[in-house]
Amino acid sequence: MSTATLRTPLCEVHRQEGAKMVDFAGWEMPIEYTGIKQEHLSVRQDAGLFDLSHMGEIEVVGSGALDFIQGLITNDVTRCAATQCQYSTMCNEGGRVLDDLITYRFSDERFILVVNASNREKIFAWMQGRRPAQGVELKDQSMATALIAIQGPNAQAKLQPFCSLDLEAIRYYHFHQGEAAVAGKLALVSRTGYTGDDGFEIYCQAGDAEAIWKALRGAGVPPIGLGARDTLRLESGYSLYGHEIDEQTSPLEAGLGWVVKLEKSGFVGRQALVEQKQSGLKRTVVGLLMEGRAIPREGYRVLRDGQDVGRITSGTYSPSLSKGIALASVESTCRPEGTNLQVDVRGRAENARVVKPPFVAGSVRRN
Amino acid sequence: MIPEDLRYTKEHEWVRLSNGVGEVGITHFAQDQLGDIVFVELPPVGTRLEANKRFGTVESVKTVSDLFAPCNGEVVAINTRLNSDGDDFQPELINQDPYGGGWMIKVKVDNPDEVTALLDARAYGELAKS
Incomplete structure (x- = not known):
């Protein structure tokens, strides 16, 4: 693990906004701006803006990409169509959770796995160690990629004026990508989130993050820190790595059986999970x-x-x-x-x- | 920002001494560090307090923090708006008015000299800065 504190492309913007900054998984991140309660309720009642650029993005490319991912995650990636996203866990041989992640499928030969910041290096090394000799390339795109989320019942209405994509056409857990997609910048936009409210996650080049952030701030969307992100996800009952799931816990014991497809052959941890299910949780x-x-x-x-x-x-x-x-x-x-x-x-x-x-x-x- | 007429502990409590009774709360700095306060646990009236020992708990959305007695004495009143079960429950008073409506307990102090020996505003200001 590197010891130097990492900063997102928006770090200075957060400081200027008066955010309280904390160390989170090695990143200097905003924990709150005006107060967790107010930020939380802004998202529930209207919309809020999150900097999630600390999250990891691992790109998997090649003719063997689909089979490679299928052999690592517990969910069935063949059920995830192109331009669709899928939530899953990745387990070790003992069927314990290495990380939870979202797979973005561009085609049979190109995927991006969005992983937790705290697990990014571990997961990248884990995948490298299991990569076949040919047909799969891995690229850690995390440092080059920024991630901004807009969440809340009015997220679509707030984002659409800055967006060349028709947001209404993006269904839940689907994505679109386009030139000049958001605030004139190339971006990938998915209808995903971690708050329990409607909303979008916007992936862009690190250097374009500030333009997108400032456009949405200019439209009056308040910034939301990691403190409210946690209370929002907890009200929605979503698992957080290091809390509900870790390397001591199986996804079955964590209530994540819905992303474990035991009928799928040959993925890491399957045997242990089958045995655990048979012996009773x-x-x-x-x-x-x-x-x-x-x-x-x-x-x-x-x-x-x-x-x-x-x-x-x-x-x-x-x-x-x-x-x-x-x-x-x-x-x-x-x-x-x-x-x-x-x-x-x-x-x-x-x-x-x-x-x-x-x-x-x-x-x-x-x- | 730091009232001149109060005394302070290193644990960020303040005391307002008047006629042998000390009103106790937490400082502006402390409430700002904690963030939105949502729950407070206070000892019942009549409880004996021992200086530097835990006497209660203050909870913000994200964290739990102990409260420490600034001096020896006996609790003679508590601010019921901070921990009542009724409609007047307003723990956010600690955020909004830490040196006024957000007071926590009143203590009949054993020895007023214990309070005057605590940090003055200048010394506390240095502590809260560092």
């Missing part, structure tokens, strides 16, 4: 809604009738609900909705109820 991830005002935090113990049944993997105050919410890794028997559990909050057993995420129904399109 002992753990699962559930949503917890607190009854009182206590806020569950990562690492707090989860109890049922005084017995330890698991741990909070992510917990926060929900700005939409004004209540504590959490994702927790618990014994499978705790899965039924409505199950009454307790969270050990600094020695006090606070009541919580198992609910099926999302905690908040956002404006995300499902078609």
Whole structure:
């Protein structure tokens, strides 16, 4: 791992906007601008702008690209058509999660895998180590690529005036790419996001990021930091690497069975996942809604009738609900909705109820 | 920004001493570092406080932080708007008015000299800058 702090092409812009900057996965990133609650509610009610240029983009090119990816990820990439995106996990031989990622399919011979910043170097090395001698080329495009997201029920209305693509034509988890696509710059635009609201992710050349960012800021779209990004994803029940999933956790135990296609032959980790499923899953991830005002935090113990049944993997105050919410890794028997559990909050057993995420129904399109 | 008439701890609490009773809160610097405050845990009236020991908790959206007693004494009042179960629940007062409406507890101090020996505004200002 490199030790020098990395900066996105928008780092100076964030500082000028008065953002609080923090180190995140080796990157200097904005955690908040005006306050997490206000930023969160801006996205839920209108639209907000995120700099996600720290994310990794790994390009896979060649006649063997499709088979190569199919052999590494748990989802079935043959079900992802050209100009479509697909969420997946990548596992090690033991069926534990190396990373979660989104595959962008341009053609049978060209893909981009969007991976977490914290895992970019690990995943690139993992893929290089398994690359066939011929027919697959890998390029880490992360440093050359910027990523700006616009999210919220009004994201499309705010972005369209700056966009030469017809956004209405981009369906959920699909993308279009074009010259002069956004603010006169070449960009790839996908209807994807991590907030539970409708919105788009805009990939562009690093040098074009500022023009796109400033165009949308000029239209009054407020900037949103990583703090609100976390509360938004948690209200939507989305997993975050290092919390719900890591190299100690299988995707089946993390509630991500829907991106594990065991009927697919020969992908790394398949055998271990088949065996785990056959022997029965002992753990699962559930949503917890607190009854009182206590806020569950990562690492707090989860109890049922005084017995330890698991741990909070992510917990926060929900700005939409004004209540504590959490994702927790618990014994499978705790899965039924409505199950009454307790969270050990600094020695006090606070009541919580198992609910099926999302905690908040956002404006995300499902078609 | 840092009121001259208060005393301060290194843990970013302030004390306003008047007739042997100290009003206690957290500083503007502390609330700014924490961000949006959403929950506060305070000790019940009558609790004995021991200087430098944890007496409560303040939580922002993203983090949990302990509160430390600035001196020895007994809690004689708490700001119920910070931790009530009712409609007047307004923990954001700590963000909006840290030296006024965001006060946390009132303490009958054992020895007022303990409070005057705490940091003055100038010394605290140096600390909060570094």
